[in-house]
Amino acid sequence: MPREILSNAVILEGEDLEITRGYLVIEDGVIREISEGSPQKRAVNLNGGFIMPPFINAHTHVVDAVAKELYLGKSQPQVVGPRGAKFRALENSPLDRMTQATRVTLQDMLATGTLAHCDFREGGVQGVNFLREITRPPLISIILGRFLKVEEMPELLSISDGLGIPSLDAFPKNVLEEASAAAHKRGKFFSAHVAENVREMRAFRKKHHRSEAEQAIKLKCSFVVHATHCSRAELLDLKANNIPVVLCPRANSLLGVGVPPIDLVLETGLEFFFGTDNAMVCQPDMFDEISFAWRCLRRNDDAAGSDEAKTLLAAATVRPLSLFKMPWGPVAEGEKATFLVLAKKSNLLCLSDVYAGLVNRARADNLRAIYFNGKIIIS
Ligand SMILES: [Zn+2]
Known part of the structure; x- marks a missing residue:
């Protein structure tokens, strides 16, 4: 069963984009778990990077x-x-x-x-x-x-x-x-x-x-x-x-x-x-x-x-999902593993506010990967 864990991440979770600092588990193209802290198993370390909806x-x-x-x-x-x-x-x-x-x-x-x-x-x-x-x-x-x-x-x-x-x-x-x-x-x-x-x-x-x-x-x-x-x-x-x-x-x-x-x-x-x-x-x-x-x-x-x-x-990101009937949901347990991973580098270091920081400063060159149904389509 294909399984991947992304750790040390700032995850914008659910429809309210609530911040979870921890890890995310992907299994069979679906987000199985989002938890605070560090996973017990081997994981891809995102080094404080961000996981957000596309x-x-x-x-x-x-x-x-x-x-x-x-x-x-x-x-x-x-x-x-x-x-x-x-x-x-x-x-x-x-x-x-x-x-x-x-x-x-x-x-x-x-x-x-x-x-x-x-x-x-x-x-x-x-x-x-x-x-x-x-x-x-x-x-x-x-x-x-x-x-x-x-x-x-x-x-x-x-x-x-x-x-x-x-x-x-x-x-x-x-x-x-x-x-x-x-x-x-x-x-x-x-x-x-x-x-x-x-x-x-x-x-x-x-x-x-x-x-x-x-x-x-x-x-x-x-x-x-x-x-x-x-x-x-x-x-x-x-x-x-x-x-x-x-x-x-x-x-x-x-x-x-x-x-x-x-x-x-x-x-x-x-x-x-x-x-x-x-x-x-x-x-x-x-x-x-x-x-x-x-x-x-x-x-x-x-x-x-x-x-x-x-x-x-x-x-x-998430507000238009239902009107346009998109085949993915917010970044949440049980939803498709479809999301963006942003690297925490230069422009995104030392953010005192994640939301304002991302809106004001994030750029396409921060994109480390795009996941679509659990598969990386761009990295
Ligand atoms: Zn127009």
Whole structure:
């Protein structure tokens, strides 16, 4: 019976990422034991390294990697809005170049500790199939498609994990209602970008006499992306309707639309996750995303400390597990042995607070191993 013991570790255990300083026993791909202290048997000494759950990147557009830095000199709507530069770049890129750019971006995602991502994939049925064919296990691509024509919706829903709508103004209201109902009927996701750009958000309210958040609630979104300019009241409304938000602080910043109100999201207790958004703008590196989010939060709230850092870490790792129905759980006894091992070296030495230290300082080069069902897939 294959058995491995990892000792002298700081283990972020369970859904609350509680710290256990001790060892972890893997048997048949499952975490059999987590205990404080030292094991009786021979073990791999992690020398004070960290065991934490893998990242889940809750919002990407990975194929955009074919047009890196395309945003320079352009406003957010000029880049990703209707008929934006991004769409011309995707249309004009040769297939082999797009394939290569996507493949290396997915490899980078895995190499930086992410085992699943949720992608808003443009290009209808063809677009979804394109990403589906490139993704290789153990990485999981949750792919939300975008229909080009309403007639395409049934086929799109049959091959995708749901629908990712560019904006709640992209289609007439009745089409979106139909799309939402069709997605939910099949048990799939229906999601949209919401309140990313303040100017468009105001125009939406003027045209529809309600906010984008209100519209997202009416359309029963499974979750919404951005909420960059949502008010406290709107965040509370989303919470009351059990609609989580995916925050993308780096992409928002680089596209010049602001930063999400992470302090308000924390204050309201709304469920939230993190996404790295357009690969044209940001590498899909969740270490970088949470570290930037920490800076954004501390800029608005200098009282943010260990608890808040832990909440950010949980949002990037264990909180999305159930929504996305991931085949692993938190780092806990009886769960699959799927986790990251981080070396305690240079940047992670002498941490007076594990959560804030990891969120602020951990980098991909701290990754000593990625375990997937008890097997090391990257070391
Ligand atoms: Zn997006």
